[in-house]
Amino acid sequence: ITIVRGNIEKNVRTKVMCMITLDTHSRDIIELLVNEGVKAPEEFQWQSQLKAYWDNEADDCSLKITDARFWYGYEYLGNGPRLVVTPLTDRIYVTATQALHLKMGCAPAGPAGTGKTETTKDLSSAMGKACYVFNCSDQMDYKGMGGIFKGLASSGSWGCFDEFNRLVPEVLSVCSVQFKSVTDAIREGVQRFRLQEDEISLDPTCGVFITMNPGYLGRSELPEGLKALFRPITVVVPDLELI
Numbered sequence: 001i002t003i004v005r006g007n008i009e010k011n012v013r014t015k016v017m018c019m020i021t022l023d024t025h026s027r028d029i030i031e032l033l034v035n036e037g038v039k040a041p042e043e044f045q046w047q048s049q050l051k052a053y054w055d056n057e058a059d060d061c062s063l064k065i066t067d068a069r070f071w072y073g074y075e076y077l078g079n080g081p082r083l084v085v086t087p088l089t090d091r092i093y094v095t096a097t098q099a100l101h102l103k104m105g106c107a108p109a110g111p112a113g114t115g116k117t118e119t120t121k122d123l124s125s126a127m128g129k130a131c132y133v134f135n136c137s138d139q140m141d142y143k144g145m146g147g148i149f150k151g152l153a154s155s156g157s158w159g160c161f162d163e164f165n166r167l168v169p170e171v172l173s174v175c176s177v178q179f180k181s182v183t184d185a186i187r188e189g190v191q192r193f194r195l196q197e198d199e200i201s202l203d204p205t206c207g208v209f210i211t212m213n214p215g216y217l218g219r220s221e222l223p224e225g226l227k228a229l230f231r232p233i234t235v236v237v238p239d240l241e242l243i
Helices: 010-036 087-101 116-126 142-155 169-188
Strands: 051-055 060-065 068-071 105-109 131-135 158-162 192-195 198-201 207-210 230-234
Touching: 060 087, 068 087, 087 105, 087 116, 087 230, 105 116, 116 131, 116 158, 142 158, 142 169, 142 192, 142 198, 142 207, 169 192
Parallel strands: 105 207, 105 230, 131 158, 158 207
Antiparallel strands: 051 060, 060 068, 192 198
């Protein structure tokens, strides 16, 4: 904190701010573990945290949270700021990683400004994955969506579709078929699969997140077939006092 108060370069300030943010979260977690009387590593309060481990056998870094395990992505994301981690962020992390573990998409829903997209981007940053945000509109067609799914599946990137329910019902119904092709291929463990008459390579670490503002004008109801492919999360008011 003394360093931040001084006169330092902008990129150094960003790094130090990240360290302060993450150290503050670590302090809060240790305080929580002490207050809850957590003694064993199997207890949920410890298991629900995103933890990095070095795997000597694989000679690689892995991330563990509850019963899910992911390999670190090593995507260069630049020297960007990190989100303040609050209990709401932790809950979203657990739900989102469980969705990926179950080979599903993740669907955070809630009012504007509650941090749905930002938390998704922060999780991708923690896991070293590239996350591309697409602002959906009623002008997007199924061909464009198919192209995006092909790109995400073959590159292993994450896609975050903002306000997904602004797409028209006709496009949503085709999206459910397109995304099911991707999830089926991941479950089968294949290296190549077909999507819209094209055969493409598959990186099983890809992920799809859709954010929604329910109850707004001009929004479509998601088809049941599409809902079944996504793990829903309800995002409520952020912990403004902690932030």
